[in-house]
Amino acid sequence: MKEKFPSVSDIQVGWLSSHLSRKAIIALVALAVLSGVVLCLLFSFYLGEYAKAAYENAENRLQVQSDAICDYLRTHEGDYDGLAQFVRAGDLSCEVERENGEVLFSYLPYAGESKFTISGSTTVALSNSSRLTVHTWMAPMEENEVSRMFIGGALKGLVIFIICVFVVVGVMLYLLVLSPIIGLRRAVREYYEYGAMPKQSQRRDEIGRLWNTFVTMAGVLEEKEQTERRLIASVSHDIKTPLTSVMGYSERVLSAQLSPEKQNQYLNSIYDKALAIKAVVDEFDEFLETGFQENVPLISMCAGDLCDKIREEYQDELQDAGISFAVECSCPSARILCSFEHIRRVFGNLITNSIQHAASDALALHLICRKEGAQLVFLFCDNGKGVAPELLNRIFEPLFTTDRGRKVSGLGLAICRSIIRAHNGSIQAENLQLSGFAIEIRLPLAQQQPLFR
Template identity: 30%
Template sequence: MQLKTKFVLMVGLVTFCSYGVTFYRTSSFQEDLVVEQATRQAKMLFHQIRLTRQWVADHNGLFFVKQPGVENNPFLKEGAIRDERGNWLVKRNPAMVTRELSVYAAREGMGQFNVTSLQPINPLNAPDDFERRALENFSQGTPETVAIEKIAGSYRLRYMAPLEVEQQCLSCHSGQGYEVGDIRGGMNVTIPMGPAFAEIRTNNRMLLNIAVATILIVSLTIYVLFDLLVARRLKLLAGAMDRYPQGSLSTRFSAMEDENDEIGTLSRHFENLCSRLERSRRELDETREQMFQSEKLAALGRLVAGISHEINNPLGGMHNCIQTMKKNTDNPELQERYLELLAQGVERIRSTVRQLLNIGRKEPLEIKCGDVDSMIRDCLELTCLGRRTIALELNLGVQKPVWVWMEALRQVMLNLAGNAVQAMGEKGGVLKVSSRVSGSDLVVEVGDSGPGIAPEHMDKIFEPFFTTKEVGEGTGLGLSVSYSLIRRMGGELSARNAEPSGAVFTLRVPLTDSRHETGEGGIS
């Protein structure tokens, strides 16, 4: 998943959570506020009805002319009286006034209210479950009870508070054993909450739409800005990293070099890093080339010390031939035969010197088309000159010119063959060398019959300056240089112990079909 996608998802998630918490708290706050306002309305209505009841009680009830719809109250002792004109007047006590006002309020869609008790006189005033629980709580000292109930598919707030017996109440309720201050029942006020909750749902939908639109707009804006200000510039920086070390440093970061933000700073730091790496690489290449040349000269010195008497032998024979020819100037046959011997000696010395020059000269490490088998024979001939105790077993199977790093392979072969000869010591032994083409690789194996490589040294033999030879007998760079050369060719150099004794070094380097130089004529 891309960084900008993760960033947008995280910002969207944080925004969603923030809006979710805000939405939940706002919705809860709206509901709490509506419930609180409805409760206040219910309390206000409760006190208005209570005051109305008190006024009715203070005036010993209300009397209405008896007519259809205005009937006697069967639960009052003096429910009707007759005036001087002969009209019957029916009495309305506070309970009936309360009930009839509630009917009017319900008809107008307003709150309803009714009076009830655990021992009602009128069965119509019997309490329901909510009212019964509230009355029981009043007996335990609870001052009021509020609840939200769903009745007939709509929500309603129900508020109930106790009604205490006052002096005026005893005119109707004295026979029931009440005293002033007793709780004779309670009045329940019901406020419809459907419209308020519908408004809350409307507000919630509006808030939800605003939240979704805000999250989408913020996410899209962040996505575009992140892609423009961060992702594209990081892609440019990543492209410059992928192309490194190709390209010019002056043009590599042209799109970001004038920016003063974090990515611009990172780009400048990377450019500085590339500059330091290129400078270090040049210094390393120079040091490596000096090390390679030093190792060449060291190998050349060891070879010269070993073959000096091989050159002196033909020189001594040539000197004797010349002396004899001087003494026998009149013998043509002897002159001809000795001239042939002189020519052979000169050719032998010239061949040896040519091989030494090939080793000692400094040439760029480049791919050439050449005879690998012939190069291996030259290296072995030089390495084994003067060592008659060394027997060669050659199995050279390339048998055709190939494109390889010829001079680099020459140095590797001299190092490996020289190490093999030194490992076998004065007693000598068998030096086995094989070559072949395997697929698109050149494979060369150099083995000896020496004591082999100690197991504890196997992981260290290719490290620079590691050597098991005595002081003055080796620099510890031969195998390290060979390993570095093979790796620079894109190949592998490995070592193992042979059975029953000795060591075998195997090198594998890729071949090409045509000339292919890397860098400026060297190995990259």
Template identity: 50%
Template structure:
């Protein structure tokens, strides 16, 4: 699987995801999940606050009031018992009320007041009354004795309610914390732990990562990691192929060099003309090895262009420089080069040394494969919308349609005896990609191969 196949598969995956989007907040972005989680926590807090917490607070206040009322009722019963024991002596009842710090009143069955005592109390207080019935021997009907509880001051009520509210809020906070912690673990921490496990499985055991169906940031991160692994595996495979190809192409001429040199060293009866032939063969094979290494170095260098400086250049300057460098030399070799510049003032950013190699590789490729007599080359440059178009063509036989889509692949060649051949167009593609452009190839209707490079145009 080469880089082009990896890129095609990544684009297909993106199209599949766009055609089949997952619906639901579980597959949405983390920001969406956080927003939904906050809304859920707010709703849950409101429900707990309105339902459980307020009910608990009302129950606490009711218990406080019921406790005070129970104490008042018990106090009234005790006062009624005391009044009966003392035979209806109201002076004794007053002493009892003073001793117990309660207010007390006694009314007959008609409601007339027979006795009343009010203990001194603060205005900012709450008083709860309790009543009881008592029948004295010298009374015709039952008497009603009402006592008032020990005054409960505002600070005491506030303190009691505050303690109850504090306990309720602590329980509420613990519940909300547990809910938020569970949601945070399920939505964020657990996927991160699984993603870390995926990373570790790859770099420790070589297990390829699976793609995620999540559409949030974590899902995209795992899918990006899977794409990165595909690229890494593709590059590793390409490097293995590169090593094997270089080894194959160097081994054949190197074997010949070793054979001829061994004959020269071991044999003493080689005629002079034969010795010259062996030396020429050694020299030719050495040049072949050098050409292979140079081509290999050019390919490696083409992958390091990202850090190369680039400068503004007009199409007019670019075409004039190419013309001065190649036209006369090609004319001496019987090759015609026509250069047309339709938008001379248009500018683009480039590194000319790399673009010179781009043009040089295209010229060499045409000279080697066009098979046209005489060979005519044409370079046309123009601006189209926001792009600079560099169109290079020849009048050769073109490329068979079945291999046209493979000519930019590294190591592709129709020469079965060579494996590193074909790096020239791969270098051209790398150079154009480094300049932020794209490159295409097509056969011309009139014959010959046409290669177009699309580069971003820089507005003045």
């Protein structure tokens, strides 16, 4: 029954999540629309300024030609035939009239056409003190001549507009997505190659949550690796101590002339040390078994039967040792799916732990079973001295023990936690208010569990 990590679909990893990717798309589309609107306004402003400049340029050319007509009239007063040739050469329309509105000259080849043109009026004073008004029009433009007029500037503006759009979108994509992912990739590589632990990100967006998920995972892996190292060191220590004694006694038996009584004493010591080594190895094997065994069949058991079997297995042995053991079950018909061998091992470890650490002259053990909602709750209590509050959260860690002489390996409660978690349950410890120590186990009722794990 192996504890499993959550699947990828259960972890919200941010921008790469199938649910959160829609947020990224909406954000990028909104950014693109906003950037497009701003750039379109700038592009329209550019075209307006370009059109204004082109119009002013055309007006200036018309003014120059109007001034040329006025100069012609001053120097060739009354020569309207020559004026007709002059305006015809400049592709202009011209009309000259007196102050009273009498038309003296009119050349309007494009009269009646509704096309775009530019006009101007100028007053000229002749030598005889008369004043004439000269109206001039440029040749009307063709239907597509306006667009051709702006096409050069429009193409330049369009190119600049497209470049700006690509630059804005590219910068935002890099800042929002690519740069954080590149940093995450670098952190993963440094962790893999050099063991450098990444730091928590201060970002609060999806990329920041993805980064912090990796940091948490790296911390869990680092903690597991340290636990494995402590486990190996602890088992090595627990085996090395009695093994040294075995080697010492064996050398004495082989090298010294000993009396039969002394030989039996040394052989008994060797046997006792061998049993101690076997106990360490068996507990280590039990820890590995509960941590890595999968697909263990679960049977349906009612709480009353489970409590009766626990009472029958341990009560007589505990009474012979002068230890009181009481079992109460207020919900005998409640059913759970469990591996009885593993659950029996849990309560066996709890009983052994209380005997070793309770430090009570008249030790009393109490197992209470009750139903709370969709859970079956087991409360195992003793009347011992309890555990220091600062150690309550550590007693389920592998190899943790308060035994300074290391007479125990510190795997019993860790095995209990592995078994309970494999049953989709929870386990926690607390000190009782008056005196004693309690461990609470919660297991889901049968209808909440699968048949196999």
